[in-house]
Amino acid sequence: MLAIGLYEHGFKRVYMGLLYAGGDDALLILPSWLSLPAALYIAYWFWRELGRTRQLSISIASGKVKHNIWALVDSATEILDEYCKKKFREELTGKSVNDVLNVLENTVAVVGFIFSEQSNVTPALVNSILEHNLSKQPYVLSFELTPRVELMDISSFMGLVLGVNTKYNTLDELEQYLRKAIVEAYEAFKEAKNNGTPLAIRVRNELYRLYGASHKYLRLGDEAFKASLTSFIARELARREAGDEVRKVYEGFVKYFIKPHLGEVIPLFDVYMFSKLVMGGAK
Numbered sequence: 001m002l003a004i005g006l007y008e009h010g011f012k013r014v015y016m017g018l019l020y021a022g023g024d025d026a027l028l029i030l031p032s033w034l035s036l037p038a039a040l041y042i043a044y045w046f047w048r049e050l051g052r053t054r055q056l057s058i059s060i061a062s063g064k065v066k067h068n069i070w071a072l073v074d075s076a077t078e079i080l081d082e083y084c085k086k087k088f089r090e091e092l093t094g095k096s097v098n099d100v101l102n103v104l105e106n107t108v109a110v111v112g113f114i115f116s117e118q119s120n121v122t123p124a125l126v127n128s129i130l131e132h133n134l135s136k137q138p139y140v141l142s143f144e145l146t147p148r149v150e151l152m153d154i155s156s157f158m159g160l161v162l163g164v165n166t167k168y169n170t171l172d173e174l175e176q177y178l179r180k181a182i183v184e185a186y187e188a189f190k191e192a193k194n195n196g197t198p199l200a201i202r203v204r205n206e207l208y209r210l211y212g213a214s215h216k217y218l219r220l221g222d223e224a225f226k227a228s229l230t231s232f233i234a235r236e237l238a239r240r241e242a243g244d245e246v247r248k249v250y251e252g253f254v255k256y257f258i259k260p261h262l263g264e265v266i267p268l269f270d271v272y273m274f275s276k277l278v279m280g281g282a283k
Contacts, residue, residue, distance in 0.1 A: 156256035
């Protein structure tokens with residue numbers, strides 16, 4: 001799947017392009033703000049209608065309209081083959097038959113994505129970003145996933161950047177959650193395009209501060225970097241009053257990334273790329 005950062009003039013040229021579709025394969029062109037929630041919504045119905053026996057692997061490469069579309073296609077293919085499919089299969093290796101069946105039944109989709117405003121997106125750029133320790137791709141969209149795979153759930157990004165409730169206990173609640181994500185992604189894009197400050201922008205701005213305060217510790221290794229990130233977040237939480245929007249952003253970092261994945265580095269690049277993706281590249 002390709003996601004092209006389209007501003008208002010872009011809507012006059014394309015809403016959606018279908019380059020190929022056949023069986024469980026498709027190559028689509030979508031506005032970037034729509035690409036991830038729409039892809040997950042399609043994957044949900046694919047998984048549900050097939051009796052929860054099959055899931056889609058999704059790759060999204062986003063760039064400017066002027067970027068080479070075949071480089072985007074190659075990049076999306078790289079994400080799909082070398083990250084989504086390969087790493088998910090590695091997750092299942094060594095598990096019992098019952099565990100594998102359980103994981104397959106409750107994994108709605110496996111997704112990877114990349115966003116770039118500056119450089120033309122290429123497979124080399126994909127590898128340089130996604131192999132970095134600040135990326136945890138690919139991600140899964142899961143439903144009652146027990147035993148859990150090591151891959152993070154994409155819901156953490158939805159909840160943090162779009163402010164969407166990620167608690168769902170039934171299939172219909174999961175569908176409503178994905179519908180809501182599409183609406184909130186559009187609202188974030190529209191507000192950002194009109195020089196507003198949606199939650200996605202506030203998340204992105206705090207990522208700048210968080211990374212800027214901690215990146216110098218990267219040269220000392222992951223442990224020093226993790227300690228710096230954690231101490232910075234603790235300081236920001238202490239400084240902010242309850243209900244403060246910025247405090248909620250840092251509470252989100254703790255809720256989605258620190259507590260469930262103790263010892264892991266917050267995937268800053270992924271959160272940043274996701275926040276830019278749903279805003280269609282708006283500043």
